[in-house]
Amino acid sequence: MxxxxxxxxxxxxxxxxxxxxxxxxxxxxxxxxxxxxxxxxxxxxxxxxxxxxxxxxxxxxxxxxxxxxxxxxxxxxxxxxxxxxxxxxxxxxxxxxxxxxxxxxxxxxxxxxxxxxxxxxxxxxxxxxxxxxxxxxxxxxxxxxxxxxxxxxxxxxxxxxxxxxxxxxxxxxxxxxxxxxxxxxxxxxxxxxxxxxxxRERAAHKDAVVYTLEVSNPWMDSKSVYESKSVLEKYDVVISRIMHHDSGEVEMAGPKSIIRLGDRLMVISDESDKETICAFLGREVPLVEPEWITRGATDVVSHRCLVTRDRINGKSIGSLKLRSLYNASITRVYRAGVYLMARPELLLQVGDTVIVVGHEEDVKHVEQVLGNSRKTLRQxxxxxxxxxxxxxxxxxxxxxxxxxxxxxxxxxxxxxxxxxxxxxxxxxxxxxxxxxxxxxxxxxxxxxxxxxxxxxxxxxxxxxxxxxxxxxxxxxxxxxxxxxxxxxxxxxxxxxxxxxxxxxxxxxxxxxxxxxxxxxxxxxxxxxxxxxxxxxxxxxxxxxxxxxxxxxxxxxxxx
Structure with a gap:
């Protein structure tokens, strides 16, 4: 030796x-x-x-x-x-x-x-x-x-x-x-x-926040989601779900969804824009997420999903057409410790975590499209x-x-x-x-x-x-x-x-x-x-x- x-x-x-x-x-x-x-x-x-x-x-x-x-x-x-x-x-x-x-x-x-x-x-x-x-x-x-x-x-x-x-x-x-x-x-x-x-970094990054609003602005009565967002177009805001006050049912918010006085909206926006949006739409009420998931027959769920498929890498959220194909939406993107607004032009990257909202079966389809495989990311x-x-x-x-x-x-x-x-x-x-x-x-x-x-x-x-x-x-x-x-x-x-x-x-x-x-x-x-x-x-x-x-x-x- x-x-x-x-x-x-x-x-x-x-x-x-x-x-x-x-x-x-x-x-x-x-x-x-x-x-x-x-x-x-x-x-x-x-x-x-x-x-x-x-x-x-x-x-x-x-x-x-x-x-x-x-x-x-x-x-x-x-x-x-x-x-x-x-x-x-x-x-x-x-x-x-x-x-x-x-x-x-x-x-x-x-x-x-x-x-x-x-x-x-x-x-x-x-x-x-x-x-x-x-x-x-x-x-x-x-x-x-x-x-x-x-x-x-x-x-x-x-x-x-x-x-x-x-x-x-x-x-x-x-x-x-x-x-x-x-x-x-x-x-x-x-x-x-x-x-x-x-x-300082928290102030520099516009993190997306989720909150609930009760509609009290008379102008909003019987207006569609599309009409409301056209008024707020200079703000990055997403109306994710609507809880109708008369029936208690939860609806996935699409462009043609109708908003009425007293309805509750689940809203995602930049934190800096929250006060202005609240002033326009109505008053903020406590966010109780289980209510949005369990109430009504719509069976709406919110899941975290990992982007792990190579073919999704570099594609914009809008180009995936998740709303029209699967009746589900990406509401937030979590990347490098920061929540980003799910804008249609935002390019997804392998390793992103996205929040997907929709019916449970539809969300599962979206997960298959995006990959959602932790094993893949470990390679x-x-x-x-x-x-x-x-x-x-x-x-x-x-x-x-x-x-x-x-x-x-x-x-x-x-x-x-x-x-x-x-x-x-x-x-x-x-x-x-x-x-x-x-x-x-x-x-x-x-x-x-x-x-x-x-x-x-x-x-x-x-x-x-x-x-x-x-x-x-x-x-x-x-x-x-x-x-x-x-x-x-x-x-x-x-x-x-x-x-x-x-x-x-x-x-x-x-x-x-x-x-x-x-x-x-x-x-x-x-x-x-x-x-x-x-x-x-x-x-x-x-x-x-x-x-x-x-x-x-x-x-x-x-x-």
């Missing part, structure tokens, strides 16, 4: 690579369970484990290491993109412009610090850009710097990668320190901010994973030619995958593409991807890490700290004190401005809601692009 383990650790073949990766992951994940004073390094332990084992001499084949590292990052980015994608554009409109401007200011400040160091220390600009690439964990910027240094024949080409390797751990430690100090420096009450954010959607990565790698490989640049720039695999995931999760339904995946499947891809990435980074720099520090690398690490911490904290202070950004947006800003998605795992606060992930995804594409362009521009500027 000892001989087998020795061979697996030192032979360098495929089995050895898999064994070493599994060893790094196992030790790193076990160490991530350690908490000191309520704080844990989390998945960062995988990086430090990789550095330690790399220092001991464990190696992966360079091609295997490169493949696993990039694949891990792509999987992680896919999970992030699909999680934050549905709310990305709404969030960008609400606060994304401010976050992006703040990130651009951070980039400008880092370039100013780099130029000052260049003038004061006479360190080659290519080396400084390598250090900066590590200090902001931007691997595409490293590649761009190396390509630019090679094009201008810089003598510092060999130091670019060393600078990156020394700057990278500084960035990790800097982000851990920053995220742990944020709430202490700004005296943030996390539970209070969570509550404020929940209240992972491998097609969307493969398609997103396919398109993402293609987009990331495109060369973008810019004026005054001697060579094209690229988004890279991670940037291309993030952009694709956000676009597909938002617009996939327009092309009848099912982008739904289980939350557990997305979470597994994220965790596995980032663990593989950090393990490979640690193993790649571990061999010469201590030697580089001992031979003057501490000075370069000091440069990295200045390049990272000065711009980051200046913009964090501006963001908190001037722009009044909340704590969770600041966490997302740190990860996005550093183009380091794993930062979302450095503190438990970043996983309490989706705001940090959305903030990261909002500024990542532009920040990545500008950092890559700036690295090339700085090398060419002083050559």
């Amino acid at each position: 000892v001989e087998i383990i020795r061979n697996l650790l030192w032979t360098g073949d495929i089995a050895s690579s898999i064994f070493i990766l599994a060893l790094v992951l196992t030790i790193g994940v076990l160490l991530s369970k350690i908490r000191l004073g309520g704080f844990s390094l989390g998945v960062s332990w995988v990086l430090f484990t990789g550095i330690f084992l790399g220092h001991l001499g464990l190696r992966l084949d360079p091609q295997v290491l490169s493949f696993v590292r990039e694949t891990g990052m792509i999987l992680f980015i896919f999970g992030i993109g699909m999680t934050v994608g549905p709310g990305f554009f709404a969030t960008f409109r609400q606060g994304g412009v401010r976050l992006n401007l703040l990130s651009l200011l951070s980039i400008l400040l880092s370039l100013i610090v780099s130029y000052v160091l260049y003038r004061v220390t006479q360190t080659p600009m290519a080396t400084l850009m390598g250090i900066l690439s590590g200090a902001v964990t931007n691997t595409p910027a490293l590649a761009a710097t190396q390509e630019s240094a090679r094009a201008v024949g810089s003598a510092a080409l060999g130091d670019v990668g060393i600078g990156y390797a020394l700057g990278y751990p500084v960035a990790i430690l800097g982000m851990i320190l920053t995220m742990s100090l944020l709430k202490w420096v700004f005296r943030i009450d996390v539970p209070r901010e969570e509550k404020e954010i929940e209240e 992972p959607n491998l097609l969307v994973v493969a398609l997103t990565i396919l398109i993402g790698v293609l987009i990331g490989s495109l060369r973008i030619h810019l004026p005054s640049m001697s060579m094209p720039v690229k988004l890279g695999f991670a940037g291309g995958t993030l952009v694709t995931a956000i676009l597909l999760s938002n617009f996939g339904t327009h092309f009848r593409l099912n982008t739904h995946n289980t939350e557990s499947a997305n979470h597994m891809l994220r965790e596995l991807g980032i663990a593989l990435f950090l393990a490979c980074v640690g193993l790649s720099v571990g061999e010469s890490f201590v030697e580089k520090i001992a031979s003057g690398g501490l000075v370069w690490m000091g440069y990295a700290a200045l390049m990272m911490m000065i711009p980051l904290w200046v913009t964090l202070i501006i963001g908190r004190l001037c722009l009044r950004l909340d704590y969770f947006s600041l966490l997302g800003y740190v990860a996005g401005s550093m183009t380091f998605a794993p930062a979302l795992s450095l503190t438990p606060d970043a996983t309490k809601n989706n705001i940090p992930s959305v903030g990261y995804a909002t500024i990542y594409p532009l920040t990545l692009f500008v950092r890559v362009m700036a690295a090339q521009w700085m090398v060419l500027l002083v050559s």
